[in-house]
Amino acid sequence: MRIRIFQPKSVYAIERRDPKDYNLVYGGKVECKSIDDIVSICNSEFSQPPGFCGEAVTNGYIIEICDGSPLKGTYLLNANGYDAIDFNTEMADKSNTMTVMILEPLKKPYTAEIKNDYKGLQSVVGGLIEPVYFEPANDAVIFCNEEFLLNGSFPNRIVGGICIHGTFCITGNGINDYGEQDSCSLTNEQISKYTDRFSKNMLITPMSLINGEIDQIMDDSEDMTMMM
8 A cells, every 4th residue: 555654743633633833754655454453564674665764653643544545634643543534634844854666576566765864865865875877867766685686586677778676766866955966856747757668678687486475566577577
């Protein structure tokens, strides 16, 4: 399911429930079936979704379930669990996040909203980040784990002649207020472009076939590369 997580800016925000008093700290895709599952994976250092690097999800936080799940809606966490509430998530503060595309091995790409800093990028790749410049226009950049050849990461995609291992993300590449190149949100056009491009060129290995690790959603891919 697709979710968003909102953090109160202060204890007073919990009482007022004004969306402007909440920060978006994460938006993305999780393998969960319940609100309790979402809280559990976000609060475990071993199962946090790529890109999530917020504080412990606890009382006062608001979780939005965005897709067509029966649970679709917004929920306020409290001492008794959670309550469904009316909350205009589009009015929340999103100034500290950016929209990126996350690519995990053997999965289709998906967009996520992560913190717009190096910690957000590190939480995607699971360690120190390494940029890969692959666009002639230099308007997007890949961030991967700089030690992917040493840490046993699974092969993911070939980009710009480089076989990237492990989970990585694509961000926009713009100019910040100091006149320096900096990561930023992808445009809608870029999201459409990279979704089409990277939904097909997945890398697979004989071991992944044996272990049955390939998602069924990839069965109709016409451009998967076998690595021997």
